[in-house]
Amino acid sequence: MINFEDLTIKRLHEGYKKDEFTCTEVIKQTFARIKKLEPQIKAFITLTEKQALEKAQEVDKRINSGKELRALEGVPYSAKDVFCTKGVQSTGGSGILEGFIPPYNATAIRKVEEVGAILIGKNNCDPFGFGSSTENSYYQVTRNPWNTEYVPGGSSGGSAAAVSANMGIFSLGEDTGGSIRQPACFCSVSGLKVTYGLVSRFGVMSYGSSLDTIGAFAGTVEDLSVVLNVIAGKDEDDATTSEQPRINYLLNLKENLPKLKIGLPKEYFTEDVDPEIIKAVKKAASDLTKQGHTVSEVSLPYTKYAIAAYYLSGISEVSANLARYDGIRFGYSDQSGQDINSVYLNSRGKRFEDEAKRRIMVGTYALSSGYYDAYYQKAQQVRTLLKQDFERKFQEYDLLIAPVSPVLPFKVGENMDDPLKMWLVDAFTVTINPSGIPSLAIPCGFSDSNLPIGMQIIGPMNSEKLLLQLANQYQSITDWHLRKPRIK
Amino acid sequence: MSYKKITKNEVKHIADLAWIGLSDEEIIRFESQLSSILEYVDHLNELDTKNIKPTFQVTGLKNVWQEDFVKPSLTQSEALQNAPMQKDGYFKVKKVR
Numbered sequence: 001m002i003n004f005e006d007l008t009i010k011r012l013h014e015g016y017k018k019d020e021f022t023c024t025e026v027i028k029q030t031f032a033r034i035k036k037l038e039p040q041i042k043a044f045i046t047l048t049e050k051q052a053l054e055k056a057q058e059v060d061k062r063i064n065s066g067k068e069l070r071a072l073e074g075v076p077y078s079a080k081d082v083f084c085t086k087g088v089q090s091t092g093g094s095g096i097l098e099g100f101i102p103p104y105n106a107t108a109i110r111k112v113e114e115v116g117a118i119l120i121g122k123n124n125c126d127p128f129g130f131g132s133s134t135e136n137s138y139y140q141v142t143r144n145p146w147n148t149e150y151v152p153g154g155s156s157g158g159s160a161a162a163v164s165a166n167m168g169i170f171s172l173g174e175d176t177g178g179s180i181r182q183p184a185c186f187c188s189v190s191g192l193k194v195t196y197g198l199v200s201r202f203g204v205m206s207y208g209s210s211l212d213t214i215g216a217f218a219g220t221v222e223d224l225s226v227v228l229n230v231i232a233g234k235d236e237d238d239a240t241t242s243e244q245p246r247i248n249y250l251l252n253l254k255e256n257l258p259k260l261k262i263g264l265p266k267e268y269f270t271e272d273v274d275p276e277i278i279k280a281v282k283k284a285a286s287d288l289t290k291q292g293h294t295v296s297e298v299s300l301p302y303t304k305y306a307i308a309a310y311y312l313s314g315i316s317e318v319s320a321n322l323a324r325y326d327g328i329r330f331g332y333s334d335q336s337g338q339d340i341n342s343v344y345l346n347s348r349g350k351r352f353e354d355e356a357k358r359r360i361m362v363g364t365y366a367l368s369s370g371y372y373d374a375y376y377q378k379a380q381q382v383r384t385l386l387k388q389d390f391e392r393k394f395q396e397y398d399l400l401i402a403p404v405s406p407v408l409p410f411k412v413g414e415n416m417d418d419p420l421k422m423w424l425v426d427a428f429t430v431t432i433n434p435s436g437i438p439s440l441a442i443p444c445g446f447s448d449s450n451l452p453i454g455m456q457i458i459g460p461m462n463s464e465k466l467l468l469q470l471a472n473q474y475q476s477i478t479d480w481h482l483r484k485p486r487i488k
Numbered sequence: 489m490s491y492k493k494i495t496k497n498e499v500k501h502i503a504d505l506a507w508i509g510l511s512d513e514e515i516i517r518f519e520s521q522l523s524s525i526l527e528y529v530d531h532l533n534e535l536d537t538k539n540i541k542p543t544f545q546v547t548g549l550k551n552v553w554q555e556d557f558v559k560p561s562l563t564q565s566e567a568l569q570n571a572p573m574q575k576d577g578y579f580k581v582k583k584v585r
Contacts, residue, residue: 103566197547210545239552240545308529319506326507328581330570339585341507349509354517357508361499361518362525364506378532380542385535387543420524436546461546 002029004166005484009223012169013069023059023074023118027052030076030120034167037487040148042140043162044121045081046089052076055118062116071230073116078163079172080156081122082129083109084203088119092205093155094127095138096351097331106203107238108172108214108231115230120168123158128322129179129207130355131155132425135416138353143412144187145485146452150409153183156217160187163217165487170218170227176207177310178404178429180215181441185404185454188443190471190481191217192224193429195462196436197242199228200235206321208314209240211433220481221442221471225249228464244462252465253472260398260470262288263298268402268428277403280445280453284474285401291473298397300389305382306431311423312366312379313434319363322356358419387435394460399470403428404441404454432458440467443480494523 002021015021031049038044059074079085082092084102086109091097105113113119126136134142134157142157144150145165152161159171160183173180175193184191192215199214206212216227228249234241264285269278285295327333327347334346352360366375393400406427415422432439438459445453459467475481499519503510510518564577573580 100570103562103569197549236554240547240549242547242549302535305532305535308532311525312529312532323507327572329579333572335572335582338582340582341585343582344507345509348507349511352508357503357510357514358518358521358525360506360508361502362522364502365494365498365522365526368502368505375529377542378537379529380544381537381540382532382535383543384540385537387546419521420528423525423528434543434546 002026004030004033007166007169008220009072009075009169009226012075013073016063016069016074023056023063024053026074027056027076027118027120030168034120037165037167040143040487041145041161041165042142043123043158043165043167044078045091045093045124045139045158047121048088048119051088052118052120059116059118070115071226072112075117075170076120076168077112077117077170077172078121078123078159078168079109079119080125080159080174082125082174082205083122083172084205085109085119085122088122090122091139092128093125093137093139094351094353094356095332096325096347098138098351100331102203104203107200107235109203111231112172112227123156123162123171125158126155127353127356128205129155129174129176130353130359132178132182132422133410133415134158134183135412136353136355141412144409145487146188146409146450149411150451151186151412153186153409155179157183159217160184160189160191163187163189163219164485166484170216170223172214172216174204174207175213175215175433176211176314177433178426180217181404181429181439181454181456182426184217184441186409186452188452188454188480188483189217189219190221190224190443191215191441192228192464193432193439194228194232194464195438197240198244198462198464199231200238200241202235202237208317209321210317211314213433221440221468221475222250222253225253225468228468247465249465249468253469255469257469257473260293261396262293262295263393263397263400264295265300265303265400265402266297267300267303273403273406274408276447277406277408277453281401281403281455284444284455287477288470288474291477295401298393298400300393302382302385302389303431306386306434307424307427309379309382309386310430310434312375313383315359315363316366316376316379317363318359319367322360355419383434386431390435390437390460398459399463399466400458402456402458404456405429408447408449408451408453428456437461438464438467440471442471442474444478445480494519494526
């Protein structure tokens, strides 16, 4: 039997090279594990066992013929259901795309598959990324592997839960306001939100186009570096990707890390934050001072305005992006009415979830004549202030460290009756996206009730190399990321 | 601008603009939910932003050009494979009001 709990990309590749197991065995046992755990976790909307086994045979042939292993050769992975996967249902977690089979792959999917990764399934998520608990999904509620009475976070909750329960080695996710970092934190895995424009968004269902970023979940920062090496880079199909010097994030992990100046923004350590979270993140910061880094308190005075500015920006873009779901070209179509207007109204009315409707409607309102200046324009101006807040701090400090979430994972159903309260759960992650900067969430402790706690390492534009290096150093002196949920 | 409670008629109007058919029960529910959201975001007005330039995007990129040449694209049948109604290689729709 393969020990999935210790399986990393490096370990898997050693096994392939030493002929300890074949790729076919890995994929078969991965699906055996999924069949055992999935009824409790519900991390997947669609499983792709048949295609995965076919790919595994090709990989085994390559390995047997002595070919060198590609970066993700024979690595089982999953993807949030907002990624278009050719020939495999991609719903975005919404009922309006039930049964939608994309005729093409998202760029990130294409890139990981070109270097041998094997898709095992598509992960449950809040529709189009709208949510913080995965409870808004049209299909099912995903459970937290650490305690199945609790949510896995959201919106990429299925991805985080799958990696946490060792169903696949990594998962591709999407972060508009915390959708990678918050579920990574709730499920105790590592999750990277990249600099806006570093990874192509092509083929990923849009939420807020100026905020959306494509990233990944993995058990270790080292594995995240391998995945980032593959998915980063300019893409002709996404004009917002930027030309950046090619960096080998994995090789860089081994480089000597300079002594860093790290700031702890005090607005993320207030009395509204769970004291156990503050204690764990401060302990992590003091562990880092023992590595020679200096840590001091800083202030980001505009933080409290970030939620409102983020949501107004995001949902304004939502109202435009979700206009494409019209019941004409793809997705759910209600044909009960007499004319084309009734197709629009009924298809969208029946299959958009409440949270999608709320966001489209508030976004429509914020962009509508007479309100544009007061809401959308205002939010974009506040966005400038938020961005300057960070830019000023990064003139003095290399990186910032903060809690990922002000609250511990909460119980299924606990926040569902109050949509605004659910929005406020994202208080510490939505602050990042309006500025485009990267942030890496890693595990840094557990509560007395054995629920995961995470911290985020935040850096200036295109500082992924430094974020991964510091996080890797932290993971070399701590074992939080190696702890696994006891799920049978 | 100070916060203004949203009315049932406004909910109906926004839903029409956004092409979302709502039931009467939904209109009542969204009336209070959308109002509390607008009430929350109103605190942005504490900030004086008169001379602040808006940030619409963060890449700093401008005018991204590429060569104009024909690339392989989806076939007609691939493009139509998810269409609920089609005819003679076209998307088919109900009559326009």
